[in-house]
Amino acid sequence: MLLISLEQWRALVGVVDAGSYALAAEALGKSQSSVSYAVAQIEERTGVQIFRIQGRKAVLTAEGKAVYLRARYLLSETNRLEKAAAQMALGHEAELRLAADIMFPPAILIEAIQRHAANRLTVRVEVFETVVSGFSGLLEDGKVDLAIAPEVPDGFLGEPIMRVSFLPVAAPTHPLHKLDQVTLHDLRDHHHLIIRDSGERRADQGAWHVSQNRIVFSQTSTSIEAARRGLGFSWFAETLIEEDLKTGALKELPMAERARRSVELFLVFRDAVGASPGVRALAEALRSAVRSRSSVSSEYCRTC
Known part of the structure; x- marks a missing residue:
């Protein structure tokens, strides 16, 4: 059983790429609270602190950056897999x-x-x-x-x-x-x-x-x-x-x-x-x- 869903990983990557929870929520078409909850679930289930507060801004920790990079790779491979499966369904071996x-x-x-x-x-x-x-x-x-x-x-x-x-x-x-x-x-x-x-x-x-x-x-x-x-x-x-x-x-x-x-x-x-x-x-x-x-x-x- 997966501890963390792909949607939760997408939320984390979205926050880092967009630069804020609000912008990530807008890009993902979700509420800001759901995006914030997804990131909190990742931190709770992995035991890794993803962000730390620096002034009025949340920044990635060193561990958080490593998790983020792996999450990006995971989502990229998932996307490649889906497209490859679609091509194979059309007869592309x-x-x-x-x-x-x-x-x-x-x-x-x-x-x-x-x-x-x-x-x-x-x-x-x-x-x-x-x-x-x-x-x-x-x-x-x-x-x-x-x-x-x-x-x-x-x-x-x-x-x-x-x-x-x-x-x-x-x-x-x-x-x-x-x-x-x-x-x-x-x-x-x-x-x-x-x-x-x-x-x-x-x-x-x-x-x-x-x-x-x-x-x-x-x-x-x-x-x-x-x-x-x-x-x-x-x-x-x-x-x-x-x-x-x-x-x-x-x-x-x-x-x-x-x-x-x-x-x-x-x-x-x-x-x-x-x-x-x-x-x-x-x-x-x-x-x-x-x-x-x-x-x-x-x-x-x-x-x-």
């Missing part, structure tokens, strides 16, 4: 789960999550960063609500969300840059930096493997760092190496054939028909973030 292929630009992903969280008091989004087929098992097992993936698997519905361009690059000091023109045959004599497929049923990446001298990593950031240090060459998403290209840490290879590549990414729903408002809101945030970034890129290109 307590947690949303998204599988995002590492080809999807992190800046756009973060912007989308910021957009989604902006109008929600409580939000939990769990992001699974996947490689190639890694998203498939997560969707099939119901472990994610949405996926940004390089294909739409059988039995699911998806829509194109963006196209990612890949450039063949290596460090400026890499031997391949000494050639006037690089062919696929030239690549076979050097280390190809590969990102490991995170799926249990790994897809065939034969078209992307151009050398038997492979060094396989689990993280894109590690592979890019290896390329910067001259360990090998690779095709990286242009959005991930923009800064490296500007600074000269990486340089596009002068390829004679099959140089630039591109991949279409899709937004795939686990349950497109029965998707909740929360899932749909996250999907729209992803679309909006992509459109926003695309319009900025287009404007930049017009001024180049």
Whole structure:
């Protein structure tokens, strides 16, 4: 059984915030006597003196200030709980789960999550960063609500969300840059930096493997760092190496054939028909973030 009700805590916080019992009563829509009684009940039931008289004014004691701060926190959490429950009643889940292929630009992903969280008091989004087929098992097992993936698997519905361009690059000091023109045959004599497929049923990446001298990593950031240090060459998403290209840490290879590549990414729903408002809101945030970034890129290109 609660010794002190939320209404009594509201009265205490109201008195401190308003600066007087009279103003607190007016703000709370209560009589001054009821507000005064509520504070007196808190003091009696906790054994803590909340206020002391200083001249003609009641001021917080040190203990009273500590109680007041905890009361404010309690009321704030109560308010958050009520709003979160209301959102869940409308179909906004307590947690949303998204599988995002590492080809999807992190800046756009973060912007989308910021957009989604902006109008929600409580939000939990769990992001699974996947490689190639890694998203498939997560969707099939119901472990994610949405996926940004390089294909739409059988039995699911998806829509194109963006196209990612890949450039063949290596460090400026890499031997391949000494050639006037690089062919696929030239690549076979050097280390190809590969990102490991995170799926249990790994897809065939034969078209992307151009050398038997492979060094396989689990993280894109590690592979890019290896390329910067001259360990090998690779095709990286242009959005991930923009800064490296500007600074000269990486340089596009002068390829004679099959140089630039591109991949279409899709937004795939686990349950497109029965998707909740929360899932749909996250999907729209992803679309909006992509459109926003695309319009900025287009404007930049017009001024180049």
